[in-house]
């Protein structure tokens with residue numbers, strides 16, 4: 001049996017029918033921009049994420065740029081970026097005219113390294129810093145990051161593109177952030193039917209700037225207090241998310257169960273199935289294996305031959321991308337990021353994955369290690 005790396009077509013019974021009805025209704029009523037669907041998803045996000053303001057926008061990359069601009073980051077400011085993340089985090093800093101400095105990640109939880117972060121803050125005096133909650137959990141030292149950033153007057157922006165549904169000490173991971181962002185890219189845990197994103201904050205001032213920036217910097221329809229751009233969330237995407245939300249818990253439960261099965265069933269092999277740090281309830285976004293770098297190509301090949309899809313998230317650090325040198329203002333460490341990129345492998349994980357599919361993947365990994 002072949003097993004895809006990801007299969008997003010496993011919608012709940014009746015879901016596609018209700019989506020078709022919704023599309024018809026929105027189209028017949030030409031409810032294309034703004035309106036009740038946007039209001040409903042923003043209200044759901046506020047409640048579910050435990051924040052005062054949720055501002056829908058066009059995608060998770062725009063959410064990062066809105067967060068930076070909303071926090072007052074300007075041309076020439078330094079912004080710290082983890083060396084291990086998706087390119088959008090680095091790109092957002094450059095696109096607002098600021099200067100990125102990459103900072104190494106921890107070999108334990110694979111998230112931004114706190115000691116390296118402090119070193120970078122002392123050396124570069126950044127205006128803001130990104131911490132990225134990767135893979136389905138966050139840093140084991142998240143509270144220390146938050147406390148230190150507040151003390152040093154650094155805006156800590158939490159890129160939570162991959163973190164929807166993650167809980168820290170029983171609360172949404174987004175709840176105590178200064179500013180955080182979400183991506184609703186279809187392959188994310190809470191995916192839309194296209195691109196969409198959101199910025200979350202409990203700070204009124206940040207929120208009002210971000211709300212204005214995502215709609216051309218408007219103060220009224222034809223007057224402008226800021227130079228923003230059009231990053232409004234599309235009403236169809238909001239409607240799709242509103243229809244999906246009642247299924248979120250079931251999808252999370254299914255993802256978490258698969259993530260745990262891999263941990264149990266692959267426990268005694270010469271590989272590491274990475275765990276979320278203590279205090280976290282992961283969302284099951286990705287399975288993350290750390291394997292022997294020299295054997296990774298053969299493992300990947302043997303899985304492929306059996307029809308099993310694998311991922312490498314991510315194959316290279318930010319500081320080593322072809323486009324980086326022109327913009328990189330500095331680099332603090334990076335050895336861990338580099339090592340992780342060379343030894344990471346991701347097994348299939350998606351909602352409603354069947355147990356026989358998980359077993360097929362597990363058997364293939366076990367067969368490789370003999």
Ligand SMILES: Cc1ncc(COP(=O)(O)O)c(C=O)c1O
Pocket residue numbers: 059060061062085086088089132159161162183184185195196197
């Ligand atoms: C960590 C991270 N940041 C930012 C993004 C950008 O989100 P989007 O694709 O919605 O622009 C993504 C996902 O694609 C991501 O994984």
